[in-house]
Amino acid sequence: MEVAREHIYSDADLDRVEGNQIEALKAHSQQPFPDPDEWLDEKLERNILLITVDAALNWARRSSLWPAICFPACCAFELIAANASRFDLSRFGMEILRASPRQADLMITAGTLTWKMAPQVRRIYDQMAEPKWVIAMGACAISGGIFTSSYSVVPGYNRIIPIDVYVPGCPPRPEALIYGIRMLHSKIARRSLGTEAK
C-alpha cells in the first residue's frame, strides 16, 4: 500500500503554531524578573568596613597588576603559558598584557637582553606608571644566563633597571613565575604610604 506523502503542516498551520507560542510567551512575560541585588541597598548601610589606607591601597594595587609587554627571548613562552587558560594569570587580576607601558605597572623581563635592545627596555620602564615593579624572570634576566660572557648580552637586567623579585630557571615554569608573582604581592602588601614618599 502506498504511503500518502502529505505535509504535516500547511503554511497556515505553521503560522498558527508560531502565533500560539508567541502568545503563550507573552502571557507569561508581563512582569520583569526581580533584581537579585535588590536586598543590597538596605543592607549595605549596615556594612561599613574599617581598614587602614595602606591596607586598602596595597590590596587594590597588588590585586590588579598590569604587566607591560617585554619578552625579548625564549622565557616569553613560559610567560605566555602562565598567562593563558591553563595557568590563568587572571586569577591574580593581571591577564591583560599592555602594549602601552603607560598603562602598565609591572614589567616581567622574560628573556635575554642585548645591549642593542637595552635602551628600549629602559625606555619602556621609564614610561611605566608609578608605582611600578619588575620581576626578573629566568637566568638571562637575573645574570645573563648562559650568555653572560657574550659580547652583546646585558649580564642581568639589574644593570639597567631596579628588580623587585628574581625568578630563577631556564626557563622558569609557569608555577615558578606565579610563585614569584605571589612574592611580589606580599612585597606590595608591606608598602606604606608613610615610607613611600621620596
Place this chain on the structure above:
Amino acid sequence: MTVALSGKEIATKIEERFPGSVVKSSPDSLVVKSEFLLDVATFLKTTPDLDFDYLTAITAIDYYDRFEVVYQLTSIKHNHSLMVKTHCYGRDNLSLPSVVGLWRGADFQEREIYDLMGISFDGHPNMKRIVLWEGFEGHPLRKDYGT
C-alpha cells in the same frame, strides 16, 4: 629536487672565459680569485643554461690564515645550485667586491659579514654594521676575537 652542479664542470666553463680565475674546484664547490669574483658572478648569473638568478646565502669562515666567503647560488629557472667560494688574506682592511648589484638579497648578508667578520664589500650601497651598534669594537665572529 634542486640539482647541485659539479664545481669541477662549472670551473672548466669559467676558466674558458676568464683564464686563471679559478683557484681550485671539487665536485661540491669551486674557489675563485677575489679579483675575478664580480666577473665570475656576472657570468654565472647571465649565462644561459646557468642562469643563477637567486642568491640563497652568503657566509664567511675564519681559518686564521685566511677568510673564506661562501656564495650559495641557485637557479630557480633550471632548479640547480652551485657553491662558489673566494678567499681573503690578512686580518686588516679586508675587502671584496659586493654582489648587491647582481642579487639584492646580498645587501643584509654582506653587512652581517662586515659586522661580525670585518670584511668590507666594495660597491655596497650602505656598508655599515647591521646587528651590532655603531661604535662597537672589533668583529666578534673572528676566531681571535676577545683572546
